[in-house]
Amino acid sequence: EAQVTQNPRYLITVTGKKLTVTCSQNMNHEYMSWYRQDPGLGLRQIYYSMNVEVTDKGDVPEGYKVSRKEKRNFPLILESPSPNQTSLYFCASSFSQGVTGELFFGEGSRLTVL
Amino acid sequence: KNQVEQSPQSLIILEGKNCTLQCNYTVSPFSNLRWYKQDTGRGPVSLTIMTFSENTKSNGRYTATLDADTKQSSLHITASQLSDSASYICVVSARSGGGADGLTFGKGTHLIIQP
Numbered sequence: 001e002a003q004v005t006q007n008p009r010y011l012i013t014v015t016g017k018k019l020t021v022t023c024s025q026n027m028n029h030e031y032m033s034w035y036r037q038d039p040g041l042g043l044r045q046i047y048y049s050m051n052v053e054v055t056d057k058g059d060v061p062e063g064y065k066v067s068r069k070e071k072r073n074f075p076l077i078l079e080s081p082s083p084n085q086t087s088l089y090f091c092a093s094s095f096s097q098g099v100t101g102e103l104f105f106g107e108g109s110r111l112t113v114l
Numbered sequence: 115k116n117q118v119e120q121s122p123q124s125l126i127i128l129e130g131k132n133c134t135l136q137c138n139y140t141v142s143p144f145s146n147l148r149w150y151k152q153d154t155g156r157g158p159v160s161l162t163i164m165t166f167s168e169n170t171k172s173n174g175r176y177t178a179t180l181d182a183d184t185k186q187s188s189l190h191i192t193a194s195q196l197s198d199s200a201s202y203i204c205v206v207s208a209r210s211g212g213g214a215d216g217l218t219f220g221k222g223t224h225l226i227i228q229p
Contacts, residue, residue, distance in 0.1 A: 004157075033215070042221035043158075043203065056215070090157055101207070102148070103217075105157030 002027045006091050006106035013081055014114050021076045021109050023091030031094040031101060032074040033058070034066065036087040037108075043090065049074055081113040116141040118206050118220035126226045131194055135223045137187040137204035145207040145216065149178050149189050152201045152222070161189070161202075191225075199227045 004025045013019055025032065033048035035058075045058030049068040063085055065077040074093075078085060089109045094101040118139045127133050139147070146165045150158035162171045162178040164187070171178050175192045191198055204220040 031215075040221070043219045045215070045217070045219075048215045050215070058215075088155075092157075102160050102163055103150075103158075103205075105159070107157050108155065110155075 002104070004091055004093050004104050004106040006089075006109045008109060009107065010110050012112045012114065015082055016080050019078050019081060019111075021078075021089060021091075021111070023074045023076065023106060024072050025074075025091075025093040025104070026072065027093060027095070027104065028071065029093035029095050029104075030071070031096060032068065033092050033103075034064070034074070034076045035090045035092065036060065036085075037090060038087050046076065046089075078111075081111075083113050085111065086113045087111060116206070116208060116218045118204055118218045120202075120204050120220035120223050122223060123221075124224040124226070126228060127194055129194055129196060129227050129229050133191050133194060133225065135189045135191075135202050135225070137189070137206075137220055139185050139187070139204070139206045139218070139220075141185075141206040141208045141218050143209045144182060144185075145209045147178075147180055147187050148205045148207070149176070149187075150203040150205065152203060154200070158203055194227045196227050196229060198225060200225060 007022045030051045034046040035043045047066040049055045091106040092103045121136045148163045149161040152158040164180045177190045180187045201222040203222040208216045
């Protein structure tokens with residue numbers, strides 16, 4: 001089954017404790033991206049990747065890191081989480097970003113930073 | 115700056131009724147427009163994708179229209195069902211610019227269907 005898998009789905013952590021949210025897709029998609037969703041603000045892009053070893057900042061990259069060492073995986077790293085990073089996070093992938101690039105989203109990871 | 119505005123912000127209708135959601139955009143140069151449905155706490159799921167040359171596209175009881183001249187799109191839901199309760203997100207793709215990768219997201223319309 002074609003899917004985008006995120007882990008963990010739910011996480012409560014404390015300020016400053018490094019964490020990684022994993023994202024994996026099994027569709028051989030070139031494009032992957034991370035979003036956070038907060039009430040009233042909609043989906044905001046954190047980082048995106050057009051292909052292996054190619055990553056770029058989105059609209060809200062501060063406090064986050066990503067890597068794209070292989071095509072299927074695109075982990076989101078919070079080196080020193082803070083309470084303002086409490087949010088619902090979504091990973092998405094697409095065969096090709098642009099004219100026909102339908103986005104496939106994961107089920108989301110709800111993160112709480114105390 | 116490229117923008118996507120959706121209205122209304124929220125909408126409550128009775129089961130069985132029809133409704134129309136609006137999306138206005140200023141994204142240029144336009145590539146395509148997408149509508150997504152997002153159930154509470156779940157990831158968005160694609161409903162339709164329309165390119166410049168497409169005026170109407172249907173997916174079951176969902177019909178999207180696009181007027182590229184006025185830069186407006188609408189999503190019409192026919193004979194609403196309780197399962198249609200969700201947020202509906204309009205996303206516009208530019209050939210360049212827009213969001214960092216050409217995608218500009220609307221904030222969504224929150225639709226509630228009451229029995």
